[in-house]
Amino acid sequence: MPKTKTSKEEVLNKIIPILRVRGVQNSSMNELAKACGIQKSHFYYYFNSKEALIKEVLSIVYSYFNYNIFKIIDHKSLTLPDKITKVKHLMEKLFKASDGGCIMANTALETIHLNPTYKKEIQSFFSDFIKGVQRLLESNYTSQESIVLAEQIVQDIEGGILLTQVYTDPKYLNNAIARMEKIILKQ
Amino acid sequence: MPKTKTSKEEVLNKIIPILRVRGVQNSSMNELAKACGIQKSHFYYYFNSKEALIKEVLSIVYSYFNYNIFKIIDHKSLTLPDKITKVKHLMEKLFKASDGGCIMANTALETIHLNPTYKKEIQSFFSDFIKGVQRLLESNYTSQESIVLAEQIVQDIEGGILLTQVYTDPKYLNNAIARMEKIILKQ
DNA sequence: GTCTATAGATCGATAGAC
DNA sequence: GTCTATCGATCTATAGAC
Numbered sequence: 149m150p151k152t153k154t155s156k157e158e159v160l161n162k163i164i165p166i167l168r169v170r171g172v173q174n175s176s177m178n179e180l181a182k183a184c185g186i187q188k189s190h191f192y193y194y195f196n197s198k199e200a201l202i203k204e205v206l207s208i209v210y211s212y213f214n215y216n217i218f219k220i221i222d223h224k225s226l227t228l229p230d231k232i233t234k235v236k237h238l239m240e241k242l243f244k245a246s247d248g249g250c251i252m253a254n255t256a257l258e259t260i261h262l263n264p265t266y267k268k269e270i271q272s273f274f275s276d277f278i279k280g281v282q283r284l285l286e287s288n289y290t291s292q293e294s295i296v297l298a299e300q301i302v303q304d305i306e307g308g309i310l311l312t313q314v315y316t317d318p319k320y321l322n323n324a325i326a327r328m329e330k331i332i333l334k335q
Numbered sequence: 336m337p338k339t340k341t342s343k344e345e346v347l348n349k350i351i352p353i354l355r356v357r358g359v360q361n362s363s364m365n366e367l368a369k370a371c372g373i374q375k376s377h378f379y380y381y382f383n384s385k386e387a388l389i390k391e392v393l394s395i396v397y398s399y400f401n402y403n404i405f406k407i408i409d410h411k412s413l414t415l416p417d418k419i420t421k422v423k424h425l426m427e428k429l430f431k432a433s434d435g436g437c438i439m440a441n442t443a444l445e446t447i448h449l450n451p452t453y454k455k456e457i458q459s460f461f462s463d464f465i466k467g468v469q470r471l472l473e474s475n476y477t478s479q480e481s482i483v484l485a486e487q488i489v490q491d492i493e494g495g496i497l498l499t500q501v502y503t504d505p506k507y508l509n510n511a512i513a514r515m516e517k518i519i520l521k522q
Numbered sequence: 523g524t525c526t527a528t529a530g531a532t533c534g535a536t537a538g539a540c
Numbered sequence: 541g542t543c544t545a546t547c548g549a550t551c552t553a554t555a556g557a558c
């Protein structure tokens with residue numbers, strides 16, 4: 149048997165899409181390992197446990213989101229409409245229904261009443277999500293208005309991700325994103 | 336050993352709260368049976384499989400919601416504010432975060448990409464949810480406006496249920512319900 | 523109570539790069 | 541030779557089902 153050469157990063161990037169679609173509980177170590185072309189025993193060389201594996205996955209997703217959204221928002225030479233366009237693209241990528249929607253929301257609902265391990269990371273994700281939207285609002289709204297509106301927009305989007313998956317219809321997420329744009333631009 | 340006399344309805348009512356909090360995949364037949372004080376083998380007298388069990392659970396939740404929301408909305412002698420108050424109470428009961436939030440949303444995200452069995456029931460639930468809100472809107476909005484606003488309100492609420500669970504803070508769901516009230520009353 | 527399948531997890535053996 | 545990334549076998553617990 150030829151040994152398959154892999155790395156921890158490679159493995160993580162391969163399993164994120166699977167966990168997003170199938171969920172944490174519905175993805176076995178065996179299944180995840182097979183998808184990477186390695187034995188599951190080798191997973192325990194990279195990670196101490198399934199829990200440790202999931203923690204690293206969520207950490208990577210969080211870092212990716214955090215880095216990209218604030219890179220857009222804090223960009224010096226982008227106009228507000230340009231920033232909105234880029235943020236929309238980021239969301240469409242991260243929340244695409246056919247790819248399983250929002251892995252943070254999925255994992256939250258799957259684990260939050262059972263296992264507090266992932267709670268911090270999930271909270272950080274949503275805090276940054278809200279904070280990012282809030283920043284986009286602050287040019288047209290007061291700080292107080294911005295925070296409430298940002299929460300509303302994030303709730304609308306997450307609910308839209310849910311309905312888009314329930315009905316296999318992108319309109320719910322698209323409507324939420326369109327509403328976000330209108331609110332930010334105060335149209 | 337004293338034999339515990341049970342009924343199918345009794346069993347279903349006892350396991351709904353567990354499934355709501357722990358999710359479908361995280362609830363074993365053994366655990367559910369124990370919570371009812373019966374042997375799990377007795378479960379297979381009531382239900383052919385776990386899948387059949389979950390289907391009945393979702394069917395009961397759907398029927399309960401459907402019956403109650405339309406009883407309120409179609410009531411002849413209730414004012415609009417009274418209807419809103421009653422709908423709010425129904426939602427607070429069905430979506431309470433400490434009881435696991437919305438079992439339909441939880442089950443949707445847990446199963447929709449794996450098992451189409453529950454899809455119809457979940458879709459019906461959300462269709463009636465949106466239709467109920469839409470009916471409340473129709474006295475102050477056009478039919479076209481009502482449907483889009485109803486979808487927005489349901490998304491806001493479902494996102495609020497998510498964030499309320501993520502942060503263990505009722506404000507997100509409460510804010511969504513308050514926004515619903517303002518929109519319906521056009522305040 | 524028992525069956526079979528599979529879950530997560532561990533271990534010793536070893537192929538291959540240096 | 542050593543080291544470490546990988547494998548195959550195996551353990552125990554528990555799942556759904558009868």
